[in-house]
Structures are given as structure tokens and as C-alpha cells.
Amino acid sequence: MAVMKIKKFSFTYPGVDHPSLKNITLPIEQNKITALIGPSGCGKSTLLRSMNRIHDLYPGNKYEGKIELLDLETGKYNNILDIKKENEFIKLRQQVGMIFQKPTPFPMSIFDNVAYGLRIAGIKNKTELHDRVEVALKGSALWKEVHDRLGKSAMGLSGGQQQRLCIARAVAVKPEVLLFDEPTSALDPISTGAIEELIVELKKDVSIAIVTHNMQQASRISDYTAFMYLGDLIEYDKTENIFLNPKEKQTEDYITGRFG
Amino acid sequence: MEKIFQKLSLASASLVFVILVGIFITLFNAAKPAIDEFGVDFIFNPAWNKEVSLQTPAMTTDVNPTTDSIEDDTISDEDDMIIDEDEEDMMLDDEDEDTATKTIYGGLVPIVGTLLTTIIALVFALPIAMGIAVFLAEIAPKNISYVVGIAIELLAAIPSIIFGMWGLYYFAPIVADLVGGYQVSLLTAGLVLGVMILPFMAAITRDSMNTTPAVLKESAYALGATKFEVIKDVIFPYSKVGIIGSIILALGRALGETMAVAFLIGSIFVLPEAINDPTISIPVAMANNFGEASGLGESALFYLALILFIISFAVISLAKFYFLKKAK
Amino acid sequence: MRLLVNKIFLALSIFSAVIGLAFLGWILITLFIKGLGSFHFNLFLNDLIDGGLRNLIIGQFILAGLASLIGIPIGMTAGIYIQEYGRGKYASMIRDLSDIMMSAPSIVIGAFVYAIIVVPTGGTSGYAGAIALAIMMIPVVINTTDNMLSLVPRELREAGIALGASKYRVILDIVIKAAKVGIMTGILLAFARIIGETAPLLFTSETSNYFSLNLSESFPSLTVSIYDLANEPEESSRDLAWAASFILTVMVLIINLTGRYITRNKK
Numbered sequence: 001m002a003v004m005k006i007k008k009f010s011f012t013y014p015g016v017d018h019p020s021l022k023n024i025t026l027p028i029e030q031n032k033i034t035a036l037i038g039p040s041g042c043g044k045s046t047l048l049r050s051m052n053r054i055h056d057l058y059p060g061n062k063y064e065g066k067i068e069l070l071d072l073e074t075g076k077y078n079n080i081l082d083i084k085k086e087n088e089f090i091k092l093r094q095q096v097g098m099i100f101q102k103p104t105p106f107p108m109s110i111f112d113n114v115a116y117g118l119r120i121a122g123i124k125n126k127t128e129l130h131d132r133v134e135v136a137l138k139g140s141a142l143w144k145e146v147h148d149r150l151g152k153s154a155m156g157l158s159g160g161q162q163q164r165l166c167i168a169r170a171v172a173v174k175p176e177v178l179l180f181d182e183p184t185s186a187l188d189p190i191s192t193g194a195i196e197e198l199i200v201e202l203k204k205d206v207s208i209a210i211v212t213h214n215m216q217q218a219s220r221i222s223d224y225t226a227f228m229y230l231g232d233l234i235e236y237d238k239t240e241n242i243f244l245n246p247k248e249k250q251t252e253d254y255i256t257g258r259f260g
Numbered sequence: 261m262e263k264i265f266q267k268l269s270l271a272s273a274s275l276v277f278v279i280l281v282g283i284f285i286t287l288f289n290a291a292k293p294a295i296d297e298f299g300v301d302f303i304f305n306p307a308w309n310k311e312v313s314l315q316t317p318a319m320t321t322d323v324n325p326t327t328d329s330i331e332d333d334t335i336s337d338e339d340d341m342i343i344d345e346d347e348e349d350m351m352l353d354d355e356d357e358d359t360a361t362k363t364i365y366g367g368l369v370p371i372v373g374t375l376l377t378t379i380i381a382l383v384f385a386l387p388i389a390m391g392i393a394v395f396l397a398e399i400a401p402k403n404i405s406y407v408v409g410i411a412i413e414l415l416a417a418i419p420s421i422i423f424g425m426w427g428l429y430y431f432a433p434i435v436a437d438l439v440g441g442y443q444v445s446l447l448t449a450g451l452v453l454g455v456m457i458l459p460f461m462a463a464i465t466r467d468s469m470n471t472t473p474a475v476l477k478e479s480a481y482a483l484g485a486t487k488f489e490v491i492k493d494v495i496f497p498y499s500k501v502g503i504i505g506s507i508i509l510a511l512g513r514a515l516g517e518t519m520a521v522a523f524l525i526g527s528i529f530v531l532p533e534a535i536n537d538p539t540i541s542i543p544v545a546m547a548n549n550f551g552e553a554s555g556l557g558e559s560a561l562f563y564l565a566l567i568l569f570i571i572s573f574a575v576i577s578l579a580k581f582y583f584l585k586k587a588k
Numbered sequence: 589m590r591l592l593v594n595k596i597f598l599a600l601s602i603f604s605a606v607i608g609l610a611f612l613g614w615i616l617i618t619l620f621i622k623g624l625g626s627f628h629f630n631l632f633l634n635d636l637i638d639g640g641l642r643n644l645i646i647g648q649f650i651l652a653g654l655a656s657l658i659g660i661p662i663g664m665t666a667g668i669y670i671q672e673y674g675r676g677k678y679a680s681m682i683r684d685l686s687d688i689m690m691s692a693p694s695i696v697i698g699a700f701v702y703a704i705i706v707v708p709t710g711g712t713s714g715y716a717g718a719i720a721l722a723i724m725m726i727p728v729v730i731n732t733t734d735n736m737l738s739l740v741p742r743e744l745r746e747a748g749i750a751l752g753a754s755k756y757r758v759i760l761d762i763v764i765k766a767a768k769v770g771i772m773t774g775i776l777l778a779f780a781r782i783i784g785e786t787a788p789l790l791f792t793s794e795t796s797n798y799f800s801l802n803l804s805e806s807f808p809s810l811t812v813s814i815y816d817l818a819n820e821p822e823e824s825s826r827d828l829a830w831a832a833s834f835i836l837t838v839m840v841l842i843i844n845l846t847g848r849y850i851t852r853n854k855k
Contacts, residue, residue, distance in 0.1 A: 102743050104746075108761075121752065169751065217591050261754070262756050266673055273679070276726065276730070284694065286700050390604070390609060391604025392601075411608075416839075418845045420784075420787075421786045422784075423615070426615045426619070429802075457653070459608070471614075475797070488597040519815065543693060551790075561699075581684070
């Protein structure tokens with residue numbers, strides 16, 4: 001079952017006259033990892049950032065089509081492109097979390113970082129906060145390394161640890177969907193490996209969409225892959241098919257390294 | 261809550277606009293009596309707080325020498341001569357002496373004083389500031405540049421009244437010994453003003469020079485240019501706009517400087533005949549006279565303030581918007 | 589020949605730096621000698637009426653402190669508006685106007701406050717003086733807040749929003765915190781600047797020979813009193829002015845250096 005349905009979605013940045021995304025239709029399957037791949041400028045990050053409407057920090061965007069998110073409580077799909085009110089945006093982002101390319105620890109303690117999303121959601125009970133932070137840190141394979149220094153500043157962690165912290169922070173809120181925007185491109189190979197393992201673990205509880213310019217990463221960890229080029233969705237299929245048996249020539253050319 | 265915060269921050273930001281407009285309106289209102297009375301000639305009239313006879317022959321249409329209704333007539337604003345003793349004696353009715361004079365104010369002396377002190381400051385400070393900037397940006401090794409830079413910025417942090425004290429008791433006597441003339445004069449005030457704007461000019465010039473891309477400098481060096489040539493032919497042209505901007509901005513600041521000049525300029529409403537004569541500037545005129553002034557005199561001071569405000573605003577705007585456009 | 593010109597130029601440049609330093613040194617040494625010469629600890633115990641500086645020093649701090657209470661919140665929130673909320677032209681204009689006000693003549697601001705507060709309320713007051721100082725402080729705080737906030741990377745804000753935080757929470761919890769050190773330095777430097785000001789106080793709060801905490805009348809000010817003392821004919825007044833100048837300069841330099849020290853660690 002799809003937890004998100006993107007239907008004929010087009011997107012234009014403010015002040016630009018041609019759309020950066022054209023007529024994209026694609027599902028994000030529940031509890032699966034969907035990879036968005038393609039050469040620079042193909043629109044994969046733009047698409048990802050539409051899924052939590054973080055574009056709307058910068059006004060003037062033009063949308064067409066629909067992006068439907070499954071409401072787990074009601075079982076109905078809601079078009080997130082209709083959202084206009086502040087509190088609806090907040091709710092959306094609590095349902096659809098995001099991890100960025102550069103690790104973004106907040107200037108506070110490790111504990112406060114992970115608890116941040118919970119606190120703004122209104123959770124004040126100390127025990128509950130502590131429990132959920134612990135669960136989140138364990139789920140991000142960070143607990144063992146930081147459990148004895150939760151009060152220390154997050155800025156003191158290494159790059160790989162910081163990124164895992166950001167994942168823990170996003171996971172603590174228990175979102176439906178997690179969006180990863182090239183999460184390992186700023187990290188060394190060992191940290192990259194650790195995070196890839198983590199992402200695969202996470203799909204038990206969340207549905208994942210990941211943008212990556214590293215094809216091998218996509219083939220390693222994803223269940224479904226979407227190949228994009230210059231704003232169009234060229235091909236979407238199970239990952240094995242995309243890599244072993246692509247239907248489109250452009251896909252094959254990209255996979256085999258003839259361009260990009 | 262979000263809305264409240266947004267509105268609050270908008271209100272604070274708008275306060276800046278409100279204050280600026282408020283200053284202009286307030287000054288204008290307070291200056292209005294003087295503006296109405298003296299008009300634009302205020303700017304060219306050197307007579308300040310001078311009693312002037314109203315009974316000049318060419319003036320009234322309906323002359324009855326014994327009445328004191330002369331004040332009601334449209335009195336010419338062009339009186340720019342101090343009526344000397346003889347003409348006063350020609351007044352036809354002694355009893356009318358009180359009502360037949362008025363006090364006029366003209367702002368020429370402080371305006372000239374303000375402009376001249378600023379120019380002197382600029383001429384004195386410019387070469388030194390440029391030299392310091394070059395030293396900090398291109399010549400000194402990093403640690404020295406850092407330390408000297410801090411020292412220069414500390415010079416900028418010293419309150420202006422301290423410059424006044426030091427200037428009056430230590431710097432001015434030396435200048436007067438060297439050049440002759442008074443210790444409190446246009447020259448000494450201008451020079452101390454120069455020392456005050458020195459660090460500011462140096463810092464901004466240095467920052468402008470540091471924006472020159474390293475590759476540009478390296479290309480010049482690679483061709484065998486000397487440091488002087490690189491500075492002259494590459495760095496200065498590249499940062500020219502910023503440097504001019506810094507000069508004009510320093511000028512804008514010097515225009516409004518009060519305390520240091522107050523100690524050193526002499527505070528008399530007389531046009532200087534030589535550069536080492538005492539005179540007065542607008543801020544000093546205000547500083548010294550505001551306490552006792554009232555009525556038209558106070559209004560004249562506000563007129564001066566308005567003129568100063570407009571000139572400063574224009575100069576600073578010119579510097580900021582034409583020369584120092586920041587790329588954000 | 590070229591090398592000679594180069595050498596001369598470099599020498600001139602170094603010479604200018606020496607001149608600059610020389611002026612600084614000259615002033616500081618003068619202050620030291622004259623100030624310490626008239627210095628004794630009673631200055632801190634007596635008020636001006638008794639030949640001391642106590643009321644003036646405390647008064648100056650109170651004026652600057654009150655000005656900060658007004659100026660810092662306004663300056664910071666305005667700076668936040670310009671950097672975080674502002675859209676295009678209006679925010680740009682405010683930023684520009686604020687920059688202009690930073691260099692505006694301080695005596696004009698004094699005249700302004702005189703007209704709008706001293707005249708209607710019938711007399712000079714500490715409140716008027718503090719407000720004049722606050723007006724001078726606001727553009728500086730705006731400038732520093734604006735600049736420090738602009739240095740915070742975009743992704744940090746996005747990460748906050750992506751967690752469902754509303755904009756003001758992101759600003760307060762994350763962005764301001766990230767810029768905290770720089771903003772604090774800026775505020776300290778602004779404080780150091782206004783505590784040394786004289787002109788805005790000349791006809792707004794004037795000064796007083798007595799110890800006072802009453803802000804609704806003329807309020808003791810170190811800087812204004814230095815000016816008065818220096819204009820008095822007695823030698824003792826002049827000496828007192830030097831002692832006061834020395835203390836004022838030490839105060840200003842300490843605050844200034846503290847501000848710089850805070851950011852020094854960040855490097």
C-alpha cells in the first residue's frame with residue numbers, strides 16, 4: 001500500500017517561467033525504501049522537498065497536481081498541496097520528517113536535540129521525554145556512544161554521529177514518512193555504511209524516500225527506484241528491475257554510466 | 261503566538277522608520293519660527309544673536325516715527341549688516357529703542373565651521389588612514405595585523421570627550437607652537453577630528469581592500485610586480501568604490517561630531533580669517549547654547565540642527581547607496 | 589627604481605601605522621598620567637558635591653543600563669524582522685535607514701529628545717537621557733543582530749521547520765542560539781559606545797552634583813560632568829575632569845575588550 005501518492009505533480013520555483021518538475025506520478029510504498037536517482041539538476045531534491053512542503057519557507061512557488069498523504073488514523077488520503085494554515089503545516093511536518101545533506105545539530109545538548117520535536121509537539125512529561133529520546137537514540141544506533149553524555153553539546157559529536165543524531169531527532173517524533181536528502185554525501189565511507197544500515201533498519205517503522213546521487217547506494221538499500229531526468233520521471237520500478245532490466249534507454253544509459 | 265511574534269518584530273523594525281521621520285518632523289517644527297523669520301538667507305547670514313535696528317530708511321511704507329507699530333510691517337529678512345553706532349543714533353525716537361530692535365540669527369558661521377573642520381579632518385586623516393589600511397591588509401604578517409587592528413579599533417572606541425580633553429591640553433598646544441595662532445581654532449579642532457575619524461576610515465578601507473580576490477593579486481605578483489604596484493594597480497582600483505565610500509562615510513560622521521570639537525574650536529560666532537582662528541560649528545553651537553536659548557534663538561538652533569541633519573543624511577546616504585552597496 | 593619606490597611606499601605605510609598607534613599611545617599615556625595623578629579611592633566614595641565621582645559613575649551606568657533595557661529588545665526584534673521575516677523592499681529599506689541612523693549626529697538626537705520629551709514634561713530627566721541613548725543604540729544592535737543571523741546556515745532553519753516547529757520557535761530556539769556569541773559581542777560593543785556618549789545627554793538629562801536614583805529630574809552623568817568640569821576655571825576641577833576621563837576610558841575599554849574576548853574564543 002502506498003503511504004504517499006504523487007499524482008501528475010508539477011512544480012515551478014518562484015520567478016522562473018519553466019517548471020522544474022513536470023507531471024510526476026509516483027507512489028511511496030509503506031515500510032519500503034524508495035530511491036530517487038538521476039543526474040544533477042534532474043529535480044530529485046525538488047521533488048523530495050515538495051513532500052514536506054519545505055519549499056514554502058520561500059514563498060512564490062507554483063504547484064500543479066496532487067501529493068496525497070495517507071492519514072493513518074482515518075485511513076483517508078489528504079492532498080498536502082491544499083495545506084495553507086500554519087497548524088496544518090506543522091502537523092504535516094510531524095508526519096513527514098526530513099534529514100538533510102549536511103548534518104544539522106541544533107546548538108543545544110544531545111538530549112535537547114532529540115527531544116526538540118517532542119517538546120514542540122507539547123510533550124512535557126519528563127519520563128516520557130526521556131523514554132522516547134532513549135528509544136530514538138537506540139533506534140539510530142547512537143545510544144551506546146552518547147548515553148553517558150546526553151547533557152553535552154551536540155556540536156561535539158563527529159560528522160557521522162551528528163547525522164545519526166539528526167536521524168534520531170526526526171525519528172523521535174514517530175513520523176509516517178522520512179525523507180533523506182543525500183544523507184551520506186558529506187560523510188566518510190564508514191559513517192556512510194553505518195547510516196545505510198540504519199536506514200534499512202528504520203523501514204520497519206517508517207516509510208522512506210531517499211535522494212541519492214550514488215547509484216550503488218540506491219541499489220544497495222532501496223526497494224523501489226525512480227529515475228528522473230531534467231524534471232521528468234523517466235522510469236519507476238522495483239529496484240532490481242531498474243538496475244538489472246531497465247525498460248527505458250535513458251535509464252540504462254544512466255545506470256551504465258554513459259552520462260551523469 | 262507566531263503571529264504575535266511576527267507583528268512584534270515588524271513593529272520594532274518600523275520604529276526605526278518612525279523615529280527617523282519623527283526626528284525630521286520635530287526638527288522642522290521646532291525650526292519653523294526661524295525658518296519663517298529668516299528663510300533661506302539664514303544659511304548665508306553670519307550674524308548670530310545680534311540686535312538689529314528696525315528703523316532703516318528704505319523700509320517702511322507708512323512712517324510715523326513716534327509710533328511703535330513698525331514691527332507689524334513686513335520686515336525685510338535681508339538685514340545682514342550689523343547697524344553701526346551712527347545709524348543707531350539716527351533713530352528718531354529714543355523711547356522706541358526696545359521695540360525698534362529685533363534679534364536676528366544667521367547660521368553662516370557654524371555652517372562654515374562644520375564644513376571646514378570636516379574638510380581639514382579629512383585631509384589630515386586620509387593619507388594616514390590609507391597607510392594604515394595598506395599596512396593591515398597587505399604588509400603586516402597575520403599576528404601583527406591582528407594586534408594592530410585591535411589597537412586601531414580601540415582608538416575608535418575612545419569616547420569623543422576624551423579626545424577633547426587630550427586635544428585641548430596636549431595636542432593643541434603643540435600645534436599652536438608649530439603653526440602659530442590660537443590653541444583653540446579651526447585647525448586644532450579639524451586635526452583632532454581627523455584623529456577621531458582615522459580608525460574608522462582605516463578599518464573600512466582595510467575591509468574593502470580585503471575583498472580583492474587572492475587570484476587577482478597572485479596574477480600580478482606572478483608577473484613580477486612589486487607590492488606597491490599590486491596595491492596601486494590591482495587592489496586600489498578593485499576596491500576603489502569601497503574606499504571612496506569609506507571616506508564619505510567618515511565625512512558624514514565628522515560632520516556631526518560634537519564634544520571633541522567643542523573643546524577645541526573656540527566657540528565664537530565669528531568667521532575665521534585664518535585657519536588658526538577660533539570659530540564655531542553647528543554641533544558646538546547647539547551644545548553651548550541650547551541650555552539658555554529660548555524663543556527665536558532656540559528655534560534658530562533647531563534650524564541649524566535641521567540643516568546638519570539633512571547634510572549628514574545626504575552624505576551618509578550617498579556613501580552607503582552609491583559606494584558601499586553591500587551584496588547580501 | 590621600482591624597487592626604491594616600493595620601499596618608500598612600504599616605509600610610509602608602516603610609518604602611518606606607527607602614527608596611528610602613537611596617537612593611541614599618547615592619549616592613553618596622557619590619561620594614565622593625568623588621571624592617576626588626581627586619582628584616589630575617595631573618588632568612588634564621594635559624590636561630585638564632595639569632590640568625588642561616585643554619583644556620576646553610578647549614574648552613567650544607570651543611564652546606559654536603562655537605555656539598553658529599551659534598546660536591546662527593540663534592536664534585536666527589529667534585526668530579527670529584517671533577517672528572518674522581512675520580504676523584499678520594506679525590510680531592505682529599514683535596514684538601510686538603520687544603517688544611516690548609526691552614523692547620525694548624536695547631538696541632533698539629543699535635540700530631538702529635547703523637543704519631544706524635555707519640553708512637554710517641563711524639564712530634564714534621566715528618562716529623557718536614557719531614551720536618547722537608546723535611540724543611538726538601536727541601529728547598532730539591529731546591525732549586529734542582522735549580520736550575525738545571516739551567518740547561520742540555511743539548513744539549520746530548515747531542519748527546525750522540518751520537525752514541525754513554527755518559525756518563531758526556530759528563530760528563538762535555534763537561530764538566535766546559534767548566533768548567540770556574535771550577538772552578545774555586538775551588544776557589549778554597543779553598550780561600550782553609548783556609555784561614553786556626552787552630546788545626547790547635554791540637554792536631556794544634563795548632570796547632577798548629587799547622588800540620585802530619581803530618573804525624573806536631572807540625572808548624574810560622568811561624561812556631561814567631565815565637560816562641565818573642564819570648563820570651570822579652578823585647577824581642582826580640571827584635575828577631577830582628568831580623573832573622571834581616566835575612569836571613563838578604562839570602563840569603556842574594558843567593556844570593549846570583554847566583548848572582543850568573547851568572540852576570540854569562538855575562533
